Amino acid sequence: MHKRIGKKGRSGSWISILLVSWLLAIALPSAVWAAEKPYPNKSINMIVPYAPASGADLGSKIMADKMTEFLGQPIVSVYKPGGGGSLGAAFAAKAKPDGYTVLVGSVSPVVLSPIVKNLDYKLEDFVILGTYSKIPLWLAVKKEARWNTLKEFVEDAKKNPGKFSISTFGKLTAVDFVLELLNKHAGIKLVNVPYKSSGEALTALLGGHAEGAMVSGASGHLEAGNVRILAVADEQRLEGLPDVPTFRDFGYPIVVTSHYSFCFPKGTPPKVADRFFDAQKKAVERYPKEIKSGLRKVEQWADFRSLEESRKIFKEADELFAKLAKELGVSVR
Structure with a gap:
């Protein structure tokens, strides 16, 4: 036996439907807005794979200080020294690829360590974001x-x-x-x-x-x-x-150069990587003298390269160190 739904019941149902529709109308735009919230909307952790006062630390701070103006968020140094830089690099490689963890990368931890040590990361696990300096x-x-x-x-x-x-x-x-x-x-x-x-x-x-x-x-x-x-x-x-x-x-044929580059973990959205690189580029364009002199005080030479150039530099370094590692008998590849 079915019960009849009275006018009161029907009106209550319509009120419920209208209430749900109203709540969805408010919630959906908010959810879409949250999903499309511009990057960055919070501080960025900068992984320094060496101790404080190292070249990686001093040079990256000079860049980060100028880039903050164009990112609108602070870049915070997080120190993870050890293993010749490989501990910090491994941490960054496995971080969430959302643009809020960036490595202060250089040849030793990003290129060389995976060639001579059994590590769970390699050069291809990073997005190279343009070099900013060369360190002798x-x-x-x-x-x-x-x-x-x-x-x-x-x-x-x-x-x-x-x-x-x-x-x-x-x-x-x-x-x-x-x-x-x-x-x-x-x-x-x-x-x-x-x-x-x-x-x-x-x-x-x-x-x-x-x-x-x-x-x-x-x-x-x-x-x-x-x-x-x-x-x-x-x-x-x-x-x-x-x-x-x-x-x-x-008379000694020894030529080994090292560039510094910010590196995101593989999988970071291209528009996020481009946004970070753009802030770096704008900082160099607006403060060229301050950055150059600041880097020179810590024995680094300003050397800003494009995304394509920097990735070529690291790829060539990978080929060079793979060859040297075999000559010295220390390659694990």
Whole structure:
């Protein structure tokens, strides 16, 4: 037996339908608006894979400070040192690809580490977002050290095989490769003493715990006059430092360069990556002198490249280090 629905029941049903329709009319545009909320709408975590005061830290802060103006949100440094930069790189590679985790990338953690270590990431797991600087890899000694040239240093090292300690920012890193190539070509045995960053490696040098430091940049110590550079692993002498010779000037075919680039994890939406890169580009265009001078104070050379150019640079570095790793017998590929 069916019950009849009275006028009151029917009107109540219509009221319910109208109420639901009204709520949907309000909720749907809000949901669409939330889904299309412009990027970024909160702070961005910048993963620094080395300790504070490292080249990665100092240079990225200069860029981040200027980029904030164009992003409308702060970029916050998050330190994850260790493993020659691979711990921070691994963290960033596995982060949610939403544009709120960006790695301060360079050749050592992004390219070299996956070639010589069994890691759960590789170069292809990152979106390279244009380079912003180039940092020299060089051999530094204390300013008052008894060696005035690389030639004198090598001659002394030959007389003391295995007794010269060289502080670096890690084993199986770009500077470790430069060190091993110098050992090979000069016929010497320098011992790698690894630290968590170039800053820590230089502190060890200045504290008398190493004869030299094979580092990237000099964390301000060159500017301060605390260290002297014996040789740089570049194709030619650096702009502004004409008195700093290359390894090639001494007959050693050692050329290993390193660029810094912000990197998103693979899968980050292209429009998000483009938005971040655009902020970087606008910062460089508006503040070229401030960025260039700021980077030079921490021994980095401004080198802003397009997305295509930067990805080519990292791809070529991958090919170079794969070749060197096989020559030195340390490749895991």
